[in-house]
Amino acid sequence: MNKRFTVLTLILAVIFIYTALPAAFLVAAQPTPVDLLTKLNGDAVTREEFCVVLFKLFAEEENDGSAELPFKDIDLIKSENLTYIKVLYEKGILKGSADSDGNPCMFPNDKITKQEIFTLFGRILDKTSENTLPFADEADIPDYAYNYVAWFAENNFIEASSEEKFNPKEGMTFDELLELTEMVYEFYRLANSEIAVQTLFGTGTRGLVDAGVLKARFTQPYGITCDENGNVFVFDTYNNALRKIDVKKNMISTIAGQFVNLDDNDFSQGYYLDGELKGALLNRPVSGVFNSKGELIFADSENNAVRIIRKNNRMYTYAGTTQGYLNGARDEAKFNCPMAIAIDKNDNVYVADSLNNCIRKINPDGKTTTIAGVPEKEGCADGAADKALFRSPSGIAVTADGKVIYVSDTGNHRIVKIEAGKVTTVAGITELDKDGDPIGGYKAGTVKEAAFNLPMGLTLADGILIVADSGNNMIRAITPSGNVVKVAGNSEPGDLNGHPWEAMLNQPMGVYYNNGTLYIADTVNNKIKTMKFKVDLYQ
Secondary structure, eight states: OOHHHHHHHHHHHOOOOOOOOOGGGSSOOSOOHHHHHTTSOSSOOBHHHHHHHHHHHHOSOOOOOSSOOOOTTGGGSOGGGHHHHHHHHHTTSOOOEEOTTSOEEOOTTSBOOHHHHHHHHHHHHTOOOOSOOOOTTGGGSOHHHHHHHHHHHHTTSOOOOTTSOOOTTSOOOHHHHHHHHHHHHHHHHHHTTTOOBEEEEOOSSOSOBOOSTTTOBOSSOOEEEEOTTOOEEEEEGGGTEEEEEETTTTEEEEEEOOOOOBOTTSSBOOOOBOEETTTOBOSOEEEEEEOTTSOEEEEEGGGTEEEEEOTTSEEEEEEOOSBSOBOBSTTTOBBSOEEEEEEOTTOOEEEEEGGGTEEEEEOTTOOEEEEESOTTOBOOBOEETTTOBBSSOOEEEEOTTSSEEEEEEGGGTEEEEEETTEEEEEEOOOEEOTTSOEEOOOBOEETTTOBOSSEEEEEEETTEEEEEEGGGTEEEEEOTTSEEEEEEOOSSOOOBOBSTTTOBOSSOOEEEEETTEEEEEEGGGTEEEEEEOOGGGGO
8 A cells, every 4th residue: 555645544534602601700810720729738628718719710800799698607717708708609609508407508617529619610610511420429429519510521621530430529639629720710711712613614514615604615624824914725635726715705715726536535636737726736735834925835745746826826846846755956856745834934944744754944945955854764763853753744833033843743643843953852742552653642731741642733823832633633732831731622523613622623634823813724524713812821
């Protein structure tokens, strides 16, 4: 079997709903979960302490609280905390419990339990689920908490114990509570920043249809870019076409590529022809950029070429001849399935030459050189750029000055950078199976802990590196502080818009950031999606 087909098949194979929150909880306060929880001494957190944390994280402003607290044990609450408790009670977040005689109490000094924690957080987010919980002790969860716990469980906030239990009456360790509170806080901030995932274009049914938003169709688009006017260009990979979304007319048109016939897999058959755009032919275009002259340069993966659309509306081969590996002039260089390109401010083009396992550079004069990787040798190794090893690199981004190049080392499930002649791993753990092949996975956390699954497209947003983690059906971000965090998607494949953490994607291959908007090539859903990307949320 053709190796190129095998790798592309592998990559492909893995390949405006808004819920309002309570009115008094629309703007998060300045303190962070770390600020508040680390002020506690690390012992079991009490109900009163937790309520104070809730107020300071989620309440809009302090007020006197017009209602009197009905709790019999109100005298046990610290006077400086009464205002916080009153506001939470008035807003229905805190409801109290009954003592043995049926009197309402708060029991402020008792340790807060898991069922209570998830109930209070659920009321803050206004989230419940009617689904049945998978825990062996689900019958022990009280009715008041059950639907809240169910929502957190199905959205991956909760993991069962080794005995597959929830243990509702247990407390949490300090580290567990801090991690959960940080996750809820991030979810809450995203919900209140008006950044819901939305479909820009695409019905979901594959096809090549130029039309408005309700009828336009794609077939597994891999990449996106924007021109200086904000028009969106889509690399409609399995239609062998380049598409343009005119943002003023809200219409899509095909600017290059056309259907000729079907291949053996019932996709559009690819061909190779330069010339007038109307007649130009492509073979799996995947990624592109605009240079300083406004010319579109793109990777035409199955034609083993980098091509360009110049201002005269004609297509030319920018670099590449036949499949293989060779540096040199435009008409000498050879590539093997280039999967992604990026550009710096000086119009140097950087190519993730996937099946050569190399990173290449094309200067403005058209000369191709290799800047990292050992030609035609796969592996996983950092170090000097000419000795470093990659495995099917398929995503690339570069800083404007060209000094730092980020690469999705897709087959190794990691993100690396090339800087000052050295390759180092930025994030991602490469583990091997019994046959020595890398295994993808999912884990959030620091860059040293995080795991990816076939990361593909990359884009930079003011120092934040955004990753299309295709095998995990997610968009993730690597923050300047050294953490890998979720941007959109919930790991399960699907097609659902809304809150970024509840939205569902299906093997997204491409991402592009432009002036506060993040564009997503939701590949297997045959759609282009967008969301507002608030940089300050990821600093």
